[in-house]
Amino acid sequence: MGSRTRTRAGRRARLVPPRLTPRDVLHAGSAGLRSRPMRVFLSALGIAIGIATMIAVVGISSSSQAKLLRELDKLGTNMLVATPGQGMFTGQDTTLPPDAPAMIGRIDGVLSVGTTGDVAQSVRRSENIPAGETGGIAVKAVKDDLLGTLRARTGSGAWLNGATGRYPSVVLGHVSAQRLGITAPGQQVFIGGRYFTVTGILEPVPLAPEIERSALVGWTAAEELLGFDGNPTAVYERSADDRVAEVRDLIARTANPKTPSAVSVTDPSAALQAKAATEGAFSTLLLGLGGIALLVGGVGVANTMIISVLERRHEIGLRRSLGATKGHIRIQFVTESLLLSGLGGLAGIALGAAATAAYARAGDLPWVVPLWAVTGGFAATLAIGTLAGLYPAVRASRLSPTLALRTG
Known part of the structure; x- marks a missing residue:
């Protein structure tokens, strides 16, 4: 049979292979x-x-x-930290002026300010612990709205207030509490030759890991009981989201008008942003x-x-x-x-x-x-x-x- 065949009507039809x-x-x-x-x-x-x-x-x-x-969305990316920077000469120590926190707080766009100052004392679980065994825990004096500026929370107990900040009371970062073996407020730690009562323990503070490893005392108590000189060593500030860049440019000149280069301004959220960007x-x-x-x-x-x-x-x-x-x-x-x-x-x-x-x-x-x-x-x-x-x-x-x- 050929490739073509004749139909009833006399027309020829092509053979088509079956389709699937x-x-x-x-x-x-x-x-x-x-x-x-x-x-x-x-x-x-x-x-x-x-x-x-x-x-x-x-x-x-x-x-x-x-x-x-x-975490970044919860913590925000609008916090900056002012700390002492490099002096004019290599190795020269610099400090922030005592009025730096108040001056930074007056910058247009700044919403809140929190301040800490390093106290040259060690914290130990008791007086029986050798003075050299500090566990890497720093003692810091605090004032202003540090807790709110950091967006931190106390996991247990309460934050320092106008009353407890004048007396031997201390709030521990969660890392320092673990190192000292403190599990609940009401216990005591030994700072500068006297016992301080723990009033609160903070939850983790990702944007300020130095706070997690610190014992925080009131500014007045640090000056009167621990020999604190009253100089701030870190000023934390929160600004409006649309003013962060502008505020950053003004902080150094505002905190120390005479020597702006002696002020270092950092963005603690940058590390988390970089980590998120490079994750994977x-x-x-x-x-x-x-x-x-x-x-x-x-x-x-x-x-x-x-x-x-x-x-x-x-x-x-x-x-x-x-x-x-x-x-x-x-x-x-x-x-x-x-x-x-x-x-x-x-x-x-x-x-x-x-x-x-x-x-x-x-x-x-x-x-x-x-x-x-x-x-x-x-x-x-x-x-x-x-x-x-x-x-x-x-x-x-x-x-x-x-x-x-x-x-x-």
Whole structure:
């Protein structure tokens, strides 16, 4: 019979090869997977490991970054700290003028000011502890609205007030409380030859780690009981969000008009911002390892498809003899490869998301798995599956039907 045939009306119609519907393609592509489940599992495992590694790395990095950004949002980025800077000569000690806090507080845009001054005394758990064993805890005099400026909170007890700030009372940073073995307010510590009663213990203060390792006493009590000279050593200020840059330019000249260079102005939130910006830099290496695992999984899929072609030559020859075209054979094996990779990709995404959730739960982090990582990872598996299935599919389509039937 020729390539053309005559119809009842005398017209000729071209013979058209059968077409595969999407349902037919899916059925034909999944037939090989259903018949060899263990091989499918092992081949998909390599893809799953690669995608799981990539999703977990990105998810853990994003979760850590999200925590830092939440802390920054809560703590704010509008706090600056003025401290003594470098003098005109190398090694020269400088101090802030006594009226520096009040002058900084008058700058337009400044909302609140808190002040600390270093006290040349040590703090110990009791008088029986050797004077040299201070545990790295500093004693600081405090005044103004330090607690509100730092946006700090007392975990237990109360902050110093106008009354307790005049008497031997002390508030401990949470690190200093741990080092001294103080667990609750009401206990006492030994400072400058006398006992001070602990009135409160602070919660962590990320923007002022020096406060966490300090024992804080009232300004008046420090001057009258501990020989404090009254010079401020750090002035913390909060300004309006839209005035931070302007206030920063004015602080040094306002705090010390005679020698502005003797005042150092820092942004304590810059460290957290930099950490948030660079979070995940180390993850690049782990992403590379995940990519290598994904490529290895792709090689495994390609190997599986080649073996499948060799084992199914009789099936290929039978389909060709029944009218299947080379294109039908190619799309069958490419679809099978795509399904195999897709199953591995879905399993890898689930494993990676679960690993991220476990890490976030253990580290008290928000669980974040970026959508771009999920879609990108799955797209990568489909690309790997397509590439891995092309050569076996082309090889299968080139098999001679008669030879395949004879050797199958």
